[in-house]
Amino acid sequence: MPLRAKPASQRRSLQKRERILAAMDGLLQRRPFTEISVADLAREAGVSPATLYQRFSNVDASASVLLELYFRKVEEWAHRPRRRPAASDAPLRDALRAIASDAYAQLAAIGHIMRPAYLYSREHPDRVGKGWARLQETALQGFRAFLRTRSNEVLVKDPDEAAEVLAHLFNLQLLGPLLHGAESDWRSASHRKRFADRLAELAFRFLAFRP
Secondary structure (H helix, E strand, O other), X not given: OOOOOOOOOOHHHHHHHHHHHHHHHHHXXXXXXXXXXXXXHHHHHOOOHHHHHHHOOOOOHHHHHHHHHHHHHHHXXXXXXXXXXOOOOOOHHHHHHHHHHHHHHHHHHHHHHHHHHHHHHHXXXXXXXXXXXXXXXXXXXXXXXXXXXXXXXXOOOOHHHHHHHHHHHHHHHHHHHHHHHHHOXXXXXXXXXXXXXXXXXXXXXXXXXXX
């Protein structure tokens, strides 16, 4: 049964919902998701546990809050005001490096939310609903749009297939710091630069490969 947040129609309900999401964000910065109970979340938000179950799915209220927070933060990141990382006038390798660096910066900013959301989705795919597939499709659309602007530099014949390969490559490379980042100094600028350089080079060699 997919986890779906219940609609909140009144202003007070919306305010409580925001407090619950903010409480989950704060708790995740201090402890693992597996150690956060519904009671902990309710206490942090200043609401009753019953309110949590009223506002979110009663299948797993804390996971429902986590997933809504995750989808919201990813969308906010995608639409935040910033210089476009893949400027059309930049060389292909530089543009790929900018995309990789931006993706890594996202981990540093909201990795504490992305990590448990990813792990939960792997363990309970039946409860995630369509949100995850929507994010994956958005990523594919982004790579397709990027490749259309680079048609004179990319040698891969099928742009749709190339977009899928790029999305898979980026996701695969990001899993390391996402799941094991706490074990190294992954937040440092030098680590981010090495990561972006390596990922950009892999993507560039794929796109510019001459058989």
